[in-house]
Amino acid sequence: MAGVRFEDLSKTYPGRGGGDPVEVIRQLDLTIEDGEFLVLVGPSGCGKSTLLRLLSGLDTPTSGEISIGNRPVSEVRPARRNVAMVFQSYALYPHLSVRDNLSFGLRRSQARTVVQKVQDQGVRATRWLPRGMRLRSVREERIEARVATVAKALELSELLDRWPKELSGGQKQRVALGRAMARNPEVFLMDEPLSNLDAKLRTSTRQRIVDLQRELGTTTVYVTHDQVEAMTMGHRIAVLNQGRLQQIGTPMELYKWPSNIFVAQFIGSPSMCMLPVTVGANATLNLSGKRVEVSGELVEELLKREGQQLTAGLRPEQWHLAPKTNRNLKADIEHCERLGNEQILTCRLREGSHLIQVRSSPEIELRAGDEISLEPDPEGWRLFENDGEAIKNK
Numbered sequence: 001m002a003g004v005r006f007e008d009l010s011k012t013y014p015g016r017g018g019g020d021p022v023e024v025i026r027q028l029d030l031t032i033e034d035g036e037f038l039v040l041v042g043p044s045g046c047g048k049s050t051l052l053r054l055l056s057g058l059d060t061p062t063s064g065e066i067s068i069g070n071r072p073v074s075e076v077r078p079a080r081r082n083v084a085m086v087f088q089s090y091a092l093y094p095h096l097s098v099r100d101n102l103s104f105g106l107r108r109s110q111a112r113t114v115v116q117k118v119q120d121q122g123v124r125a126t127r128w129l130p131r132g133m134r135l136r137s138v139r140e141e142r143i144e145a146r147v148a149t150v151a152k153a154l155e156l157s158e159l160l161d162r163w164p165k166e167l168s169g170g171q172k173q174r175v176a177l178g179r180a181m182a183r184n185p186e187v188f189l190m191d192e193p194l195s196n197l198d199a200k201l202r203t204s205t206r207q208r209i210v211d212l213q214r215e216l217g218t219t220t221v222y223v224t225h226d227q228v229e230a231m232t233m234g235h236r237i238a239v240l241n242q243g244r245l246q247q248i249g250t251p252m253e254l255y256k257w258p259s260n261i262f263v264a265q266f267i268g269s270p271s272m273c274m275l276p277v278t279v280g281a282n283a284t285l286n287l288s289g290k291r292v293e294v295s296g297e298l299v300e301e302l303l304k305r306e307g308q309q310l311t312a313g314l315r316p317e318q319w320h321l322a323p324k325t326n327r328n329l330k331a332d333i334e335h336c337e338r339l340g341n342e343q344i345l346t347c348r349l350r351e352g353s354h355l356i357q358v359r360s361s362p363e364i365e366l367r368a369g370d371e372i373s374l375e376p377d378p379e380g381w382r383l384f385e386n387d388g389e390a391i392k393n394k
Contacts, residue, residue, distance in 0.1 A: 002069030039234030288352030318380030
């Protein structure tokens, strides 16, 4: 197995019709540890899939270097990089059985003479005959053994002789995963592999991928738009925006301490609400004339910033329904989404008419038009400079 390193990587495509060039990846520095499961997230067009294409060799970087282990691979042909990619569309060969789809990469991993090709074809052609009448090949026997191992791990043993058109979406996805696994690559690349599956199947397949990666220990780079996948699957998450790395860290690091407003609003569903505030005396915040308490790690930093205008963010679960008192914030409910285990309230604060979202218990009977009082968690506030960068306890 091997880690991956991107050093000062950039990728620019020519503009259409003589227009300006399009810079998709911008001076990216990123290290993925050996055996790590890294999730890449970001809005459409931010460069996630391009990064996978560069790593796999399907595209070449405009500048910078890509290394797998200690080996620079920017000039290495895709077949020599020892990476395996799982596509969103499965990319199975419709004219090949599940068995032959799984073994396709193995049969082409090494050059063969004409005699070896004929011998291998004879072995496959006689596999249906009684054991004593089959042709034998040590190479084909190794491939068959590897296919059987992968098929068992992915519960595909009963499907080996089926055609792709006879498989369900989940079965096709497992075959695509198995084809990548069979080669035993140094790096797995997965480009939104679960996006075509229904919700229930996504959950079970997501867990299967995590279990397999843990068992195999293969370095994995996984692209997704799904917040649940990002938060539950990866050891670390890397957030991209306009080709630049915004933040990399564990899921909870990004959720609790986003490095800027973009990450704060991209990670988490619903996203963190943002409110314009002024720093008041004794490390308090002034929200449209209402004083809000702050406690925890940011107090020391706020004491130095009295009078400054900042942006304050708070997660939906850190707004608490509270009694109607002068110190609490009044809000009107505009929309209520009941999700079974929780409800999401879209509210408009009376102070400043700001729109926020609140996560609350589903057992509380609330509806659009109700007036509520909210108490923000004083330790939950995250503060950002005017340029969008987060203020941290220094």
